Amino acid sequence: MIRHIILFFLLILFKTEAQTSVLNIADSLFQNGNYAKAIAQYQLYDNPSEVYDKIAKAYVAIGNYEEALNHYKSAITSNPEDALITYSYGKLLYKTKKFNESVQMFEKLISVDAYNPNYHYELGLVLEKLKDSTAFKKFHGAFKLDKFHQKAIFKIAKRHLIKRRHDSVNYYIDIGLKSYKNNVELISLKAQNFYWQHKYNKAAAWFEKLLGLGEQSEFIFEKLSLCYFEMSEYEKAIENRKLALKYNPKNADALYAIGSYHELLKNFEEAEKYITKALTLMDVPLHNEYKTLARVFNQQKKYKEAIEALKKAIKENPQDEFSHFFLAMTLSEYYADYDAKIQAFENYKKKFPNGKIKEFADASIQKLKEEQFKNQEKNTD
Numbered sequence: 001m002i003r004h005i006i007l008f009f010l011l012i013l014f015k016t017e018a019q020t021s022v023l024n025i026a027d028s029l030f031q032n033g034n035y036a037k038a039i040a041q042y043q044l045y046d047n048p049s050e051v052y053d054k055i056a057k058a059y060v061a062i063g064n065y066e067e068a069l070n071h072y073k074s075a076i077t078s079n080p081e082d083a084l085i086t087y088s089y090g091k092l093l094y095k096t097k098k099f100n101e102s103v104q105m106f107e108k109l110i111s112v113d114a115y116n117p118n119y120h121y122e123l124g125l126v127l128e129k130l131k132d133s134t135a136f137k138k139f140h141g142a143f144k145l146d147k148f149h150q151k152a153i154f155k156i157a158k159r160h161l162i163k164r165r166h167d168s169v170n171y172y173i174d175i176g177l178k179s180y181k182n183n184v185e186l187i188s189l190k191a192q193n194f195y196w197q198h199k200y201n202k203a204a205a206w207f208e209k210l211l212g213l214g215e216q217s218e219f220i221f222e223k224l225s226l227c228y229f230e231m232s233e234y235e236k237a238i239e240n241r242k243l244a245l246k247y248n249p250k251n252a253d254a255l256y257a258i259g260s261y262h263e264l265l266k267n268f269e270e271a272e273k274y275i276t277k278a279l280t281l282m283d284v285p286l287h288n289e290y291k292t293l294a295r296v297f298n299q300q301k302k303y304k305e306a307i308e309a310l311k312k313a314i315k316e317n318p319q320d321e322f323s324h325f326f327l328a329m330t331l332s333e334y335y336a337d338y339d340a341k342i343q344a345f346e347n348y349k350k351k352f353p354n355g356k357i358k359e360f361a362d363a364s365i366q367k368l369k370e371e372q373f374k375n376q377e378k379n380t381d
Helices: 002-031 035-042 052-061 065-078 083-095 099-112 117-129 135-145 150-162 166-179 184-196 200-212 218-230 234-245 252-264 268-281 287-299 303-316 321-334 338-351 358-380
Strands: none
Touching: 002 035, 002 052, 035 052, 052 065, 052 083, 065 083, 083 099, 083 117, 099 117, 117 135, 117 150, 135 150, 150 166, 150 184, 166 184, 184 200, 184 218, 200 218, 218 234, 218 252, 234 252, 252 268, 252 287, 268 287, 287 303, 287 321, 303 321, 321 338, 321 358, 338 358
16 A cells, blocks of 8 residues: 555656656747747646746747737636736737727736836827827826836827927926936937927937937938038038938938038039939929029029029929029020020010019119110220
């Protein structure tokens, strides 16, 4: 009888050790990233209720979210009081866009522990996706429970920025930066907040800080370029807009902006290059852009090219009086014959007999006639 009892306990001991070994091997496989083999090993364990959550995590790791959800459901059924499993399940429901079910999980967690800031924050994220206006309250709830909750602070500050509550934006960002001075998301909001207040010097400094932290994007370079433009630092504006252009080489607006900055620096050849390239990419009414190109051509005394650009501007918008007047002025520079010069302004007056700048055309005609008369007198002498 004693032999049977000893044998029985030995069998239990061996089985327990074997199961412990199964679990240790599975955990080791998981920790080393061998998730598929870890799953197979966990499935050999005799008490599946103890490893459902581990199998679920392994399925998440390999991207099989459906199996992960199924195993989380089983884990919660077996361990209904385990908050960590419920939390992980709620986050996966959010990730797989099962928002209503995710709300239920986080509300359940809050009912058990209302003082956990992350439960409020995660619920806010789900409500935000559902376009539920109470999401902001949840972010604020997380902040009240943890004054340095970086993600909650970002959400609150971003909401204030959208509403253009500039003082509130700075208030929350400054709190966040006290505990994490290099939080790039908060720094970005800080830069944007100054930008929308037209405080371009301060905005540029914060955008530059982002670059110093290794953050680079089309958005950062574009906004930094606009800041420098407003500060009349056109070379820096060009430099940063070119960097923005690398992300989208066919961005016609960026090309046009670079061209216009070169014009301000009187780099007319560069201005011509960028504006011309921009116009070939644009698919919108372009009369103003063609007028700008014509102005650049005129600055280089390329009157023939300027005339062609102005004709295109007029084709885009035949009713633009200024394009017609600008064309008359360019033709008067291009033509050698005084009658032809005068006729260019007469053609403008014919199209716009009551034009806003008719008096300038009259003055130009009068000046040309006087020059013509003086030249005729010289030739007679």
